[in-house]
Amino acid sequence: MSEELRIVVSMALGIAWCLWVGISWFRHRPRLAIANNQPVFAYASQTGHARAAAQTHTNSYNNALLIPLNKLTPQHYSLATEMHFFVSTYGEGEAPDNGHGFIQSLNSINQDIIQSLKFTVTALGDSRYPAFCAFGKQVYQQLTHIGAQPLSDIRFIDANAKKTADKLLGFTTAKLIKRTHLNPDSEHPGLYQLHLDAKNLTWKPGDILEVLPPEKGKYGAPRSYSIASAASDLHNDQLTLLVRLHITPDGNQGLASRFLTQTCREGASLTVKVRANPSCQLTETNTPLLLIGAGSGLAGLLGHIEQRSLTANAGPIWLIYGERDPECDHHLATDIAHWQQQKVLSRVDRVFSRQNGAEKYVQDVLLEQPQAIKAFLKQHGDIYVCGNLAGMGKAVHHALTQILGQSALESLTASGRYHRDLY
Numbered sequence: 001m002s003e004e005l006r007i008v009v010s011m012a013l014g015i016a017w018c019l020w021v022g023i024s025w026f027r028h029r030p031r032l033a034i035a036n037n038q039p040v041f042a043y044a045s046q047t048g049h050a051r052a053a054a055q056t057h058t059n060s061y062n063n064a065l066l067i068p069l070n071k072l073t074p075q076h077y078s079l080a081t082e083m084h085f086f087v088s089t090y091g092e093g094e095a096p097d098n099g100h101g102f103i104q105s106l107n108s109i110n111q112d113i114i115q116s117l118k119f120t121v122t123a124l125g126d127s128r129y130p131a132f133c134a135f136g137k138q139v140y141q142q143l144t145h146i147g148a149q150p151l152s153d154i155r156f157i158d159a160n161a162k163k164t165a166d167k168l169l170g171f172t173t174a175k176l177i178k179r180t181h182l183n184p185d186s187e188h189p190g191l192y193q194l195h196l197d198a199k200n201l202t203w204k205p206g207d208i209l210e211v212l213p214p215e216k217g218k219y220g221a222p223r224s225y226s227i228a229s230a231a232s233d234l235h236n237d238q239l240t241l242l243v244r245l246h247i248t249p250d251g252n253q254g255l256a257s258r259f260l261t262q263t264c265r266e267g268a269s270l271t272v273k274v275r276a277n278p279s280c281q282l283t284e285t286n287t288p289l290l291l292i293g294a295g296s297g298l299a300g301l302l303g304h305i306e307q308r309s310l311t312a313n314a315g316p317i318w319l320i321y322g323e324r325d326p327e328c329d330h331h332l333a334t335d336i337a338h339w340q341q342q343k344v345l346s347r348v349d350r351v352f353s354r355q356n357g358a359e360k361y362v363q364d365v366l367l368e369q370p371q372a373i374k375a376f377l378k379q380h381g382d383i384y385v386c387g388n389l390a391g392m393g394k395a396v397h398h399a400l401t402q403i404l405g406q407s408a409l410e411s412l413t414a415s416g417r418y419h420r421d422l423y
């Protein structure tokens with residue numbers, strides 16, 4: 001092939017690639033604009049439950065709009081025929097990240113529009129927690145208080161009260177192919193990597209796998225696990241999880257984690273379902289990505305790392321990961337070193353909370369180098385935090401607030417660039 005022909009062919013390939021990226025972005029772009037007389041289903045969802053419930057209800061309309069709460073504009077209120085709010089409660093009674101600022105935002109809507117607004121509220125929660133559906137109740141009360149017209153009383157969906165038949169809806173099976181104990185020398189509860197044959201499933205990194213644990217011949221309530229592998233279409237039907245054996249306050253092993261890490265044999269089938277979690281999916285792959293996690297939270301981070309390792313022109317990743325003991329918790333070190341060599345990970349800070357004289361937590365890494373964090377995120381970067389909410393998620397949130405400032409962090413949240421997969 002002559003040099004000129006080679007240049008023409010590579011230019012044509014370049015243009016075709018750009019067109020393909022543009023078309024696929026256009027086809028998958030979130031549709032947030034409203035047409036006249038459209039019913040609106042607005043959700044506030046941290047882990048995808050409320051979004052899934054809202055989406056199921058849109059099926060009875062042929063023109064419903066599904067939208068996160070923080071993307072509503074005054075236009076939605078004035079053009080919608082009716083609005084249906086599906087809202088979860090997060091942490092100790094707080095709004096999920098994509099519901100932040102919603103209550104205050106109602107003050108900016110014209111009073112006449114509010115008074116002609118017809119709405120319902122469906123609140124999702126778990127009645128074993130004291131702040132059961134607190135945010136849903138607040139949304140219902142505030143809308144009623146400012147004069148909007150409820151079409152019905154507030155409706156509750158209680159995770160603690162699901163009937164067996166409802167529990168099985170949408171579930172399928174996946175075979176456990178292989179299980180590896182990642183920290184066999186540790187005196188602390190084991191962390192296990194599970195590979196499932198998941199032909200029946202489609203997922204993206206950031207999504208959650210729900211598992212129904214067997215309990216006395218029936219099924220217990222589903223438990224959620226962050227999917228730890230790249231998207232299903234890139235991944236040969238294999239889905240990976242990282243599961244920590246959970247020890248309950250009375251010293252027993254938790255139902256689902258015991259099943260997954262101890263009693264379920266390789267080759268046996270699990271009853272599972274993927275729950276899409278768009279607030280933890282990443283739409284851009286060529287921007288910087290700051291990944292922060294601890295313990296089993298590595299699961300959610302691994303999916304995004306692997307996705308970028310299989311993507312051309314992926315942006316840099318800075319991984320900040322915390323574990324307990326440097327002697328026995330060095331799991332997946334080979335994979336991480338490989339990704340560093342391949343330049344998939346541009347920087348790795350691995351810290352340990354039980355290291356004689358050098359204990360460190362992930363939030364310490366952030367606070368030690370605020371300028372480096374700011375500079376890394378400057379090029380339109382995303383932040384992704386995965387793991388325990390009380391132990392790590394709050395401390396990391398606090399550190400990021402100190403480094404970036406509250407309003408910058410709020411605007412990252414509003415623009416969907418601060419993702420939190422916390423439990």
Ligand SMILES: Cc1cc2nc3c(=O)[nH]c(=O)nc-3n(C[C@H](O)[C@H](O)[C@H](O)COP(=O)(O)OP(=O)(O)OC[C@H]3O[C@@H](n4cnc5c(N)ncnc54)[C@H](O)[C@@H]3O)c2cc1C
Nearest residue numbers: 160221223224225226243244246254255256257296299423
């Ligand atoms: C979004 C998300 C992602 C997660 N990702 C991971 C992960 O990647 N790796 C990991 O190891 N863990 C993860 N977890 C934690 C995991 O879901 C389990 O809580 C953990 O494995 C302990 O479950 P268990 O059944 O062993 O313990 P158990 O003590 O038996 O149950 C733990 C929890 O299950 C729920 N539960 C128990 N009984 C009922 C009931 N009757 N009705 C309704 N709910 C009930 C409650 O929330 C309870 O606190 C995640 C949790 C969430 C919410």
